[in-house]
Amino acid sequence: xxxAAPTFAELFAAQYQSLVRLAGLLGADDPEDIAxxxxxxLHGRRLRDDAATLGYLRATVCNLTRNRLxxxxxxRLRRPEPPEPARSSEHAVIVAEEHRELLAALDTxxxxxxxxxILRYWLDLSERxxxxxxGVSPGSVKTHASRGLAALRGKx
Amino acid sequence: xxDLEERLRAALDARAMTFEAGPTxxxxxxxxxxxxxxxxxxxxxxxxxxxxxxxxxxxxNGGQDRQTTMGPPKDPKPVGEALVxxxxxxxxxxxxxxxxxxxxxxxxxxxxxxxxSASSSMCGENAGAKAMRNAGWFExxxxxxxxxxxxxxxxxARQEVATVTAVTAKGARFTGTLHQxxxxxxxxWTVAYPSTDQVTSYEFADAGGRVLSQRLRGITMLPESxxxxxxxxxxxxxxxxxxxxxxxxxxxIWTLEGREVxxxxxxxxxxxxxxxxxxxxxxxxxxxxxxxxxxxxxxxAKVELVRKDGKALxxxxxxxxxxxxxxxxxxxxxxxxxxxxxxxTLVGYDEAGRQLWRDDHxxxxxxxxxxxxxxxxxxxGEAKVWFSKVTLADGRTWDGLCRSTPGTKTTCDxxxxxxxxxxxxxxxxxxxxIGVAGSEATQVEAVKSGARGTMYAPAGAxxxxxxxxxxxxxxxxxLSDARGDTxxxxxxxxxxxxxxxxxxxxxxxxxxxxxxxxxxxxxxIWGAGGRFAVEPHRIEDATYSHGQNVxxxxxxxxxAKVELVxxxxxxxxxxxxxxxxxxxxxxxxxRTTKDxxxxxxxxxxxxxxxxxxx
Numbered sequence: 001x002x003x004a005a006p007t008f009a010e011l012f013a014a015q016y017q018s019l020v021r022l023a024g025l026l027g028a029d030d031p032e033d034i035a036x037x038x039x040x041x042l043h044g045r046r047l048r049d050d051a052a053t054l055g056y057l058r059a060t061v062c063n064l065t066r067n068r069l070x071x072x073x074x075x076r077l078r079r080p081e082p083p084e085p086a087r088s089s090e091h092a093v094i095v096a097e098e099h100r101e102l103l104a105a106l107d108t109x110x111x112x113x114x115x116x117x118i119l120r121y122w123l124d125l126s127e128r129x130x131x132x133x134x135g136v137s138p139g140s141v142k143t144h145a146s147r148g149l150a151a152l153r154g155k156x
Numbered sequence: 157x158x159d160l161e162e163r164l165r166a167a168l169d170a171r172a173m174t175f176e177a178g179p180t181x182x183x184x185x186x187x188x189x190x191x192x193x194x195x196x197x198x199x200x201x202x203x204x205x206x207x208x209x210x211x212x213x214x215x216x217n218g219g220q221d222r223q224t225t226m227g228p229p230k231d232p233k234p235v236g237e238a239l240v241x242x243x244x245x246x247x248x249x250x251x252x253x254x255x256x257x258x259x260x261x262x263x264x265x266x267x268x269x270x271x272x273s274a275s276s277s278m279c280g281e282n283a284g285a286k287a288m289r290n291a292g293w294f295e296x297x298x299x300x301x302x303x304x305x306x307x308x309x310x311x312x313a314r315q316e317v318a319t320v321t322a323v324t325a326k327g328a329r330f331t332g333t334l335h336q337x338x339x340x341x342x343x344x345w346t347v348a349y350p351s352t353d354q355v356t357s358y359e360f361a362d363a364g365g366r367v368l369s370q371r372l373r374g375i376t377m378l379p380e381s382x383x384x385x386x387x388x389x390x391x392x393x394x395x396x397x398x399x400x401x402x403x404x405x406x407x408x409i410w411t412l413e414g415r416e417v418x419x420x421x422x423x424x425x426x427x428x429x430x431x432x433x434x435x436x437x438x439x440x441x442x443x444x445x446x447x448x449x450x451x452x453x454x455x456x457a458k459v460e461l462v463r464k465d466g467k468a469l470x471x472x473x474x475x476x477x478x479x480x481x482x483x484x485x486x487x488x489x490x491x492x493x494x495x496x497x498x499x500x501t502l503v504g505y506d507e508a509g510r511q512l513w514r515d516d517h518x519x520x521x522x523x524x525x526x527x528x529x530x531x532x533x534x535x536x537g538e539a540k541v542w543f544s545k546v547t548l549a550d551g552r553t554w555d556g557l558c559r560s561t562p563g564t565k566t567t568c569d570x571x572x573x574x575x576x577x578x579x580x581x582x583x584x585x586x587x588x589x590i591g592v593a594g595s596e597a598t599q600v601e602a603v604k605s606g607a608r609g610t611m612y613a614p615a616g617a618x619x620x621x622x623x624x625x626x627x628x629x630x631x632x633x634x635l636s637d638a639r640g641d642t643x644x645x646x647x648x649x650x651x652x653x654x655x656x657x658x659x660x661x662x663x664x665x666x667x668x669x670x671x672x673x674x675x676x677x678x679x680x681i682w683g684a685g686g687r688f689a690v691e692p693h694r695i696e697d698a699t700y701s702h703g704q705n706v707x708x709x710x711x712x713x714x715x716a717k718v719e720l721v722x723x724x725x726x727x728x729x730x731x732x733x734x735x736x737x738x739x740x741x742x743x744x745x746x747r748t749t750k751d752x753x754x755x756x757x758x759x760x761x762x763x764x765x766x767x768x769x770x
Contacts, residue, residue: 009182009299009300010268010276010278010296010297010298011278012182012185013296013297013299014278014280014295014296014297016177016181016182016185017176017177017372018281020175020176020177020181021172021173021175022172023175024171024172024174024175025168025171025172025175031175032177032178032181032184035177035181036181036184036185036188037188039185039188039189040185040188040189043185043189054281099163099166099167099170099171102163102164102167103167103171106164106167117164118168121161121164121165121168122165122168122169122172123281123282124281124282124284124285125282126259126261128259129259149160149161149164152160152164153160156160
């Protein structure tokens with residue numbers, strides 16, 4: 001018998017923090033808003049299994065973040081820069097000099113390359129899972145990731 | 157992995173840690189779900205009412221998989237044995253296990269059963285990658301809305317991890333338990349703690365006490381009432397209090413000694429109890445901490461809970477104090493045993509005594525069996541008895557004899573290997589002495605009373621089972637073969653739960669290398685080098701024992717601090733942890749350098765007042 005799905009509350013407890021962080025890494029200005037909306041959209045859906053449920057959540061976070069960034073880019077044409085996303089007080093200490101240069105280089109990469117690298121090196125997803133989350137083919141995941149790494153190497 | 161990839165991983169990890177989940181996240185998600193969709197009440201209506209009682213019940217597939225399965229889980233493919241533990245939140249067994257998915261990635265999975273026949277399974281993500289980054293990690297929790305008394309958090313850990321400690325927002329620390337299921341690639345940790353404590357992080361340390369990693373728990377689920385405004389006066393029903401809140405949906409929130417124990421959504425926009433998903437619902441029952449209570453259709457003046465044995469319990473009823481269209485009810489007496497395992501019926505009557513509604517709950521059929529039978533299950537009196545494999549507290553797997561009687565938890569007693577001409581006596585089963593025997597024995601008799609017993613030879617079982625009527629006292633039981641020749645003789649006084657069988661299930665690890673096991677009401681304190689004390693479970697304030705460099709024990713009272721006070725005035729504060737078996741005890745231990753013979757062990761409450769002394 002295939003395992004029954006977890007309750008929504010359990011999924012939330014297990015995955016919410018990780019999805020907030022994913023949205024933050026992808027550049028969302030309000031990562032919690034993105035993660036909450038992903039869970040709200042998941043609710044009431046019946047997905048085939050656990051993996052499909054997580055895949056759906058990740059893909060939703062990627063899509064919502066992408067849309068949000070697009071919206072912000074358009075808004076910036078008319079308004080000043082939005083405030084920095086809220087981060088913990090340890091932020092300055094944790095993301096110290098050690099990582100600053102590399103993260104700055106990552107932030108300059110094209111959106112798809114950045115997504116592929118984050119999904120691979122932070123979430124450790126397989127190419128198939130990354131492809132599902134990004135809505136691209138596994139072949140292009142390989143391309144985006146290798147180009148992203150090469151670009152990072154060139155910038156450092 | 158090259159240097160750039162490793163640096164990228166570390167940089168992403170560091171940046172990710174800067175994004176924290178806020179304490180109101182769960183409430184915000186609920187609001188979005190309720191405001192934006194009409195789907196969820198339909199899902200809710202399809203659920204077993206019992207499940208509704210335990211969780212704000214956002215089930216993805218309604219718990220429709222209700223067939224009982226035996227043995228290890230099948231998908232994803234298990235790696236090593238499953239750890240079966242008591243889930244103190246649900247008072248049901250729970251499985252934790254490592255599995256590999258189709259892509260070959262390792263995941264830590266868990267299966268939980270709920271009262272009301274529903275169950276759920278869930279696997280985390282890439283456990284291998286998590287272990288590469290951290291010595292231990294938080295994987296999930298049994299936390300529910302509203303909260304039960306005890307929460308169980310769990311996760312994975314690398315082999316070098318020797319202790320796991322949960323740290324609360326106020327700095328209290330709970331030592332967890334590390335498990336190494338046979339064949340599993342990594343350890344599994346669990347920690348149970350009172351739901352009144354808010355655990356915020358975990359520490360993983362090696363055998364030398366060096367902290368290997370610290371992980372945030374990362375999720376906070378505040379009580380529902382903390383996010384809403386009271387929308388009416390509180391009403392008391394016995395020990396329980398119930399009050400309406402706007403969160404902004406209208407909820408009725410039940411509390412017991414200040415703790416939320418039940419929640420009913422009575423209005424979402426124009427939705428009311430009578431049209432949940434278009435299906436009229438007569439009653440919503442909640443069972444929490446032995447109390448049974450809930451809401452019933454308008455006009456209900458009397459509620460009865462009829463148990464399987466036909467005995468009816470009555471409830472105090474308050475008809476619609478806030479004009480929301482429902483009557484409130486709360487059982488006048490607490491229930492013992494597991495209503496949902498037994499099966500029961502709720503019946504509602506109007507003022508004139510006419511039956512208004514009837515709600516039948518057939519006995520739960522567990523989604524899987526934590527003690528899969530080896531061979532046929534036999535019935536002795538009202539008990540079911542069968543052979544199974546059981547995991548001892550030290551991780552070894554032995555043969556065991558399991559028993560279940562209506563309304564009680566299944567227990568399994570392990571026993572040493574039994575040859576064809578051997579026999580063992582186990583814990584008495586009601587008014588019968590019971591044990592196991594090898595193939596040569598065909599009959600059994602009590603010498604003193606002359607009572608003849610019964611030999612059971614369950615098909616497919618590894619051994620026989622013998623049972624003889626036994627009124628107590630010293631007695632000898634002779635097992636003989638078909639010719640009447642004695643095969644084995646066992647006996648003496650009634651066996652003690654603390655000595656008849658080695659402890660099964662996980663031991664609670666304590667500071668100083670001590671641990672405590674619990675089986676059949678027997679708690680045993682173990683020292684670093686072996687068992688140094690055996691104490692039958694007695695209802696006392698506190699019990700302790702001490703070895704060369706450690707003092708350990710437990711208390712049945714809610715204790716915030718335990719101190720060791722020596723004759724010379726020296727004081728030592730013990731480390732506390734809640735028991736992992738859901739008994740509500742506090743376990744304590746301390747590394748000591750002094751002679752503990754004349755020590756006083758003193759317990760204090762939250763306010764620092766002494767509440768017991770031993």
